[in-house]
Amino acid sequence: MDMKNDQQAQREAQRMHANREELAWRIAQAIREDGTLQPLTGLHLSRTSVPLMRVHSVVEPSVAVIAQGSKEVLLGDNRYLYDPSRFLLTTVDLPRVSQVLEASKERPYLAVRLELAPTLVSAVMVEASRSLPRERAEVRAIDVSPVDGNLLDAFVRLVRLLDSPDEAQALMPLITREIIYRLLMGEQGARLRHLVMEGGYTPHIATVVKRLRQNFDQPLRIETLARELGMSVSSLQHHFKAVTAMSPLQFQKRLRLQEARRLMLSEALDAASAAYRVGYQDASHFNREYKSLFGVPPIRDVQRLREGALQSAGR
Structure with a gap:
């Protein structure tokens, strides 16, 4: 049994490594110069070849995954560091301070961010209501969590759609719903549910x-x-x-x-x-x-x- 579990863990690690490599390659192909790009509605790509000074911005409800490099976000007295092993979830529009920490010309910072519309989150919640975990969570509108294989796989399939604009129109809404479902089922699911739940503040x-x-x-x-x-x-x-x-x-x-x-x-x-x-x-x-x-x-x-x-x- 232990050997079987070890083999499964090894296969999962290999799958995640391959997905991270592909995600980084596809982002790099889509955005060849430093900056940001929104190739599909609600999908944002970022590339930076040098560590940056702190940037002040307002970010909408969204989930951000880094394919290469690392970044930190400051909100109040809290610091949120994320990298290819951790994603950032934001559930309310927030003015924040962020800074790319790891980036170089050889290995630029590469990231993808997907906006999360409250109406869509609500719809997925209704569809998945029977299977959603019931734990409570802090109401703070931002946090980081480990990226699991299924979430990463969904993001890779989402970015692949950049090569197929016709397919993107039909498949992007489906993959976006899958990503929201994965988030709702994960350790930040309760935090995301705060975005749309009635009865709370x-x-x-x-x-x-x-x-x-x-x-x-x-x-x-x-x-x-x-x-x-x-x-x-x-x-x-x-x-x-x-x-x-x-x-x-x-x-x-x-x-x-x-x-x-x-x-x-x-x-x-x-x-x-x-x-x-x-x-x-x-x-x-x-x-x-x-x-x-x-x-x-x-x-x-x-x-x-x-x-x-x-x-x-x-x-």
Whole structure:
């Protein structure tokens, strides 16, 4: 029996190694230069040939698998490290800080990320309701877990569809449902179910997150939001932080500052104009909060980012 188990384990290890090699090769073929690409709706590919500085971004509910290299995500006081052996699951839109740690020209960082629509997660939950495990989980909207052979295999088949656009239209929804099913059956299944389950607070928090993303430049009226959701202000604050690791005010501030940074870089706005566009009335207050988040004042930060982009382009 032990020999049979050893042989099965060896075959599984060989299958996973082959799948990781194929996934890395297919991503590298699909995206030949450093950057990101969305070849199919909801499917994002990334390639980086050098370790990167920390990047501030907003990520939607999704699952990310690394084929080569490693990356870390910072949220509040927590650090989430993932690599080819671990995937990252995010269940609510989150402003986060991420950094590619391992990458080189010989072995670039290669990753795939699949968006998870709450309506589709809900549909798969209903179909698989009889077999889903019933354990409870933390409501924090992000975590890492080991990649198993079935999940990795599904991602390989998903990326293979890039060679067959006609098949992709028919098969991508099916493979996406399989991936969601694998996630629901795994150790993060309860976390994913929080995204759509009624009776819990996570759907309410997702509503607040959506509202903040749509109206981040408007004054935050937490009392109004709490009343609309039938919650007390203290309860809303508590559950929001449990899910996102931030208070609603911190969440809004992060969105505002990231958008201001984008405006200065892509639309060449000065700091005062960008501050006003994202909802700040006091430029000096904006400068202080910007430096607190990004480490340097707005003008120096934008100059540094532009110089870094020029250096990367000249490599």
